[in-house]
Amino acid sequence: MDFANIADKALLWIVLLPLFGAVINGVFGRFADKSMVTLVGVGSVAGAFVLSLFSFFHLVGLKGALGDDVAITNEVYHWFSLYLGSSEIPINVTFVFDSLSGIMAMVVTGIGLLIHIYSIEYMADDPGYARFFTYLNLFMASMLILIFGSSMPVMFVGWEGVGLCSYLLIGFWYENGSYAAAGKKAFIVNRIGDFGVLLGMFVLMMATRSLEFDDINAAASSLGTPFYFGTFELGATATVASLLLFLGCTGKSAQIPLFVWLPDAMAGPTPVSALIHAATMVTSGVYLACRLSPVFMESATAMAVIAVVGALTALVAASIALVQNQMKRILAYSTVSQLGFMFAAVGTGAFTAGIFHVYTHAFFKACLFLGAGAVMHAVHAHGDADVRKLGGLRTKLPVIHWTFLVSCLAISGFPLFSGWFSKDEILLGAINATMFWEQAWLGWLVYVILVAAATMTAFYMFRLYFLVFWGTYRSAKVEVEAEEDSSPGASIPPPGHEDDHGYDPNPHRPHAAIAGVLSVLGVGAIVAGTVNLEPLLHLLHVHVDIAGAENGNIWGTWLSGTVVHFVPAGEGVGALSYLAAVGGTLATATGIGLAYVWYFKEGRMPMAQVTGFAKVLMNKWYVDEFYDATIVRGSKALAVFAAAIDKYLIDGILARASALGVSLISWLATRPQNGVMHSYAALMVVGLAVIGWWFTHPHTNLDGVATRSDVTWTTGRGLGYEYRWDIDDDGEADTEWSAEGNSASHTYGHDDWVGYALIFDGNRTGESEEIFLDDSVVVLTESDIGRGWEADPEAGTTPPSFRVDEDEIVFLKNDARARVRGGDAEVEERLHPGDTVQVGSLNVRIGAVVRASLEVRNSFGNVARDTSEVVIQPAPRTREVAALEAVPATQGGAR
Amino acid sequence: MGIEIGLGEYLALASVIFGIGAMGFLTRRNMLIQLMSIELMLNSVNVMLVAFNRYMPENHTGQIFAFFVIAVAAAEAAVGLAIVISLFRLKQTVETDKADALRH
Numbered sequence: 001m002d003f004a005n006i007a008d009k010a011l012l013w014i015v016l017l018p019l020f021g022a023v024i025n026g027v028f029g030r031f032a033d034k035s036m037v038t039l040v041g042v043g044s045v046a047g048a049f050v051l052s053l054f055s056f057f058h059l060v061g062l063k064g065a066l067g068d069d070v071a072i073t074n075e076v077y078h079w080f081s082l083y084l085g086s087s088e089i090p091i092n093v094t095f096v097f098d099s100l101s102g103i104m105a106m107v108v109t110g111i112g113l114l115i116h117i118y119s120i121e122y123m124a125d126d127p128g129y130a131r132f133f134t135y136l137n138l139f140m141a142s143m144l145i146l147i148f149g150s151s152m153p154v155m156f157v158g159w160e161g162v163g164l165c166s167y168l169l170i171g172f173w174y175e176n177g178s179y180a181a182a183g184k185k186a187f188i189v190n191r192i193g194d195f196g197v198l199l200g201m202f203v204l205m206m207a208t209r210s211l212e213f214d215d216i217n218a219a220a221s222s223l224g225t226p227f228y229f230g231t232f233e234l235g236a237t238a239t240v241a242s243l244l245l246f247l248g249c250t251g252k253s254a255q256i257p258l259f260v261w262l263p264d265a266m267a268g269p270t271p272v273s274a275l276i277h278a279a280t281m282v283t284s285g286v287y288l289a290c291r292l293s294p295v296f297m298e299s300a301t302a303m304a305v306i307a308v309v310g311a312l313t314a315l316v317a318a319s320i321a322l323v324q325n326q327m328k329r330i331l332a333y334s335t336v337s338q339l340g341f342m343f344a345a346v347g348t349g350a351f352t353a354g355i356f357h358v359y360t361h362a363f364f365k366a367c368l369f370l371g372a373g374a375v376m377h378a379v380h381a382h383g384d385a386d387v388r389k390l391g392g393l394r395t396k397l398p399v400i401h402w403t404f405l406v407s408c409l410a411i412s413g414f415p416l417f418s419g420w421f422s423k424d425e426i427l428l429g430a431i432n433a434t435m436f437w438e439q440a441w442l443g444w445l446v447y448v449i450l451v452a453a454a455t456m457t458a459f460y461m462f463r464l465y466f467l468v469f470w471g472t473y474r475s476a477k478v479e480v481e482a483e484e485d486s487s488p489g490a491s492i493p494p495p496g497h498e499d500d501h502g503y504d505p506n507p508h509r510p511h512a513a514i515a516g517v518l519s520v521l522g523v524g525a526i527v528a529g530t531v532n533l534e535p536l537l538h539l540l541h542v543h544v545d546i547a548g549a550e551n552g553n554i555w556g557t558w559l560s561g562t563v564v565h566f567v568p569a570g571e572g573v574g575a576l577s578y579l580a581a582v583g584g585t586l587a588t589a590t591g592i593g594l595a596y597v598w599y600f601k602e603g604r605m606p607m608a609q610v611t612g613f614a615k616v617l618m619n620k621w622y623v624d625e626f627y628d629a630t631i632v633r634g635s636k637a638l639a640v641f642a643a644a645i646d647k648y649l650i651d652g653i654l655a656r657a658s659a660l661g662v663s664l665i666s667w668l669a670t671r672p673q674n675g676v677m678h679s680y681a682a683l684m685v686v687g688l689a690v691i692g693w694w695f696t697h698p699h700t701n702l703d704g705v706a707t708r709s710d711v712t713w714t715t716g717r718g719l720g721y722e723y724r725w726d727i728d729d730d731g732e733a734d735t736e737w738s739a740e741g742n743s744a745s746h747t748y749g750h751d752d753w754v755g756y757a758l759i760f761d762g763n764r765t766g767e768s769e770e771i772f773l774d775d776s777v778v779v780l781t782e783s784d785i786g787r788g789w790e791a792d793p794e795a796g797t798t799p800p801s802f803r804v805d806e807d808e809i810v811f812l813k814n815d816a817r818a819r820v821r822g823g824d825a826e827v828e829e830r831l832h833p834g835d836t837v838q839v840g841s842l843n844v845r846i847g848a849v850v851r852a853s854l855e856v857r858n859s860f861g862n863v864a865r866d867t868s869e870v871v872i873q874p875a876p877r878t879r880e881v882a883a884l885e886a887v888p889a890t891q892g893g894a895r
Numbered sequence: 896m897g898i899e900i901g902l903g904e905y906l907a908l909a910s911v912i913f914g915i916g917a918m919g920f921l922t923r924r925n926m927l928i929q930l931m932s933i934e935l936m937l938n939s940v941n942v943m944l945v946a947f948n949r950y951m952p953e954n955h956t957g958q959i960f961a962f963f964v965i966a967v968a969a970a971e972a973a974v975g976l977a978i979v980i981s982l983f984r985l986k987q988t989v990e991t992d993k994a995d996a997l998r999h
Contacts, residue, residue: 677929
């Protein structure tokens with residue numbers, strides 16, 4: 001048994017199992033028993049997880065044996081090829097399991113499996129049970145394709161697939177109009193980002209002539225060259241590509257300016273929010289950036305944009321989360337904020353820290369969402385749970401309480417919890433970035449913003465925690481006036497909406513599935529950070545190497561083969577790491593302390609009426625309103641304008657005018673059909689007269705076929721035709737009139753040539769092409785030549801050219817590479833028919849033009865004359881023949 | 896000095912008769928007259944066929960073909976007259992420009 005072979009196959013089945021699960025449940029699920037749906041839906045993901053685990057350990061073994069940049073690959077099939085100029089770009093469906101995609105696969109299948117198990121209990125009473133698992137499995141398959149794809153198009157298939165599943169699952173309860181609208185909003189906002197991904201892909205393809213991640217990364221150092229849009233210089237290729245790809249990331253990973261869809265995406269069932277909109281899909285932007293980290297690292301400009309945008313997103317989303325009152329909504333803004341942290345890490349060159357935060361965040365955020373879902377399930381809240389109506393659940397729901405608490409500690413960055421490790425790495429990355437950019441203040445700016453955002457994070461998470469789990473259970477007695485709509489999209493809700501009901505006064509405890517999953521994730525939220533002990537060991541002044549990784553940095557060592565990382569050099573690096581740890585821990589302490597004082601000791605409640613700046617935060621900085629006023633209304637105005645053009649210009653003028661034209665022609669055409677018999681007869685007579693006239697004259701179609709210097713001329717036969725040839729077109733007939741001579745052959749000599757021609761062979765169409773040379777100069781273009789010569793407008797290179805000089809053809813090779821008679825061409829070559837020039841991948845043969853004429857006579861005595869030319873290719877002249885021919889050529893002066 | 900009648904004269908006669916028939920067919924509105932004009936044209940062709948036959952004495956293709964033409968002409972006259980009668984019953988006239996029910 002070939003162990004490696006099994007690992008390759010396993011890779012394919014990791015993707016196929018959830019896909020088959022989706023197909024089976026999608027087709028048969030609605031007829032099948034619920035336990036069967038569960039078996040297929042959860043079993044397929046469990047299988048994928050087991051196979052991922054197997055592949056992961058196999059990879060660990062391989063890395064030990066072969067070094068850091070090994071990968072398990074499985075070439076599934078050749079999908080299609082693109083052609084760019086003369087170069088072929090094959091697109092293969094190849095799956096790669098390397099250190100980066102391995103981590104992502106473990107997170108996706110691991111967290112995914114837990115959330116599938118959770119859903120068994122959470123969705124148990126939903127009529128769309130089978131549909132739910134179909135979509136979830138389809139999502140798993142798409143996400144795994146995204147992760148495993150070795151090239152950008154395959155990755156993009158997964159990218160679009162997860163977008164589709166996100167749309168389907170946000171609008172899972174599509175009977176509710178606002179939920180369906182939230183799904184559409186997510187999809188449309190993501191389209192904008194996808195457009196950026198596609199353009200970025202094209203830019204990279206143009207620059208590197210490949211779409212494989214490996215090739216692109218290998219060519220990253222050459223991407224500093226300027227990128228032209230037409231003749232307009234957009235900037236360095238790396239900058240253009242990185243920013244376009246980052247536009248895609250802002251859509252998929254909910255960054256400014258495209259983050260608006262993620263909070264509304266909470267309309268979907270809570271397991272969806274946990275899996276897709278917290279743990280996995282929204283991190284695919286970070287994954288893409290890490291996958292192409294060498295390209296991003298090439299452009300300091302793009303990195304600065306990404307870092308600042310990420311940091312600002314972290315701050316803005318955290319500020320909104322401060323005042324929200326819906327559990328899932330708070331967590332949604334928290335997710336946006338944490339994604340901002342990840343992008344700040346990416347932008348500051350700390351790619352491994354970004355992916356580290358993806359990994360730890362997956363545990364605690366999934367745990368938080370699932371905990372929120374469990375609370376909603378327990379109190380029978382519909383849509384979302386209002387924190388003002390909860391409280392005191394600590395004793396009623398102990399498992400949820402404890403897991404929620406540890407996850408809150410983790411996300412707040414409480415020391416030794418998983419979030420502390422990853423957030424510390426991100427802050428350190430921001431400080432290190434002061435050495436990455438020429439403008440050191442950028443790094444400090446990012447650091448300060450991130451610390452502020454981290455403070456807010458700790459505050460709003462513990463505000464949520466204290467409001468939900470401490471105090472007294474308020475739902476039974478308090479009828480809180482709704483301050484906010486639970487439905488997405490609306491900012492100022494109408495009073496007395498559907499969510500304005502009391503919750504179940506006796507919350508029921510979760511069963512085994514939910515409790516078990518929460519416990520596993522809770523443990524993960526505590527210990528997940530231990531794979532990177534470097535910051536801790538560093539602070540403790542301990543230096544130990546663990547598992548072959550220097551100073552406990554297992555994470556960074558593990559990823560070193562796939563992700564590049566900005567490594568600061570110089571003095572004082574060690575001191576900076578204290579600054580990161582102190583800043584992060586202070587932020588945590590401040591946030592938690594403030595929340596403790598306000599919401600635990602003083603027992604404050606969220607304000608019934610928000611005023612001032614809080615109102616701005618409550619209304620999410622009015623970003624939705626701003627987009628509605630500008631982009632949505634602008635699009636609608638454009639649509640109205642386009643509709644008017646369609647209605648009045650296309651339908652009104654163009655369609656009506658062409659219809660009028662057709663009816664006019666048909667009116668004219670029907671006039672002869674007037675029912676008057678003798679007018680029909682008259683038309684018939686006229687027609688017969690024309691045909692009769694045509695028959696009284698002979699007609700020819702002279703055509704020649706050349707084989708070297710021999711040409712066979714042929715023309716069509718006709719009744720009573722006789723032929724007379726002047727085969728060398730010298731004005732004197734060469735044959736007598738003959739009824740049989742519709743074909744003639746002749747071997748043409750040097751004196752018969754009437755001109756010269758170029759014959760192009762082997763250009764990319766594969767067909768040969770003839771160009772007759774007259775007095776003008778023939779200049780070859782880039783598309784003629786293909787590879788081997790490319791126009792460079794900057795350097796002012798000139799392409800090769802041909803012209804006729806007396807009885808020779810002058811070839812100037814200019815700046816191209818050309819070969820003549822088996823050797824490199826001189827600057828100026830004088831050529832004769834029969835010679836061949838090789839320019840790039842193009843063969844140019846020199847041909848001569850010969851001419852024949854023919855007279856045709858029919859029985860009426862009418863004569864027609866026809867002349868035709870054809871390109872012949874004489875054998876190349878040897879030097880001796882050239883010398884002999886030189887004499888008659890000068891004496892005769894034939895032409 | 897007698898006139899020698901050769902092929903040319905026969906062809907001239909046939910052409911003249913054909914021309915009279917064609918002009919009659921094209922210019923007259925009365926369907927009966929038009930039928931007669933068609934007969935004239937057919938017969939001019941018969942004259943020509945028979946005249947050419949003299950230059951191909953080894954077989955009598957031309958003459959036999961003339962008989963075919965006569966047979967076809969008879970059939971055509973029968974059909975044509977039936978149409979004339981039907982047209983008259985329908986329109987109370989045999990003017991062809993009144994029979995324009997199938998125009999555009």
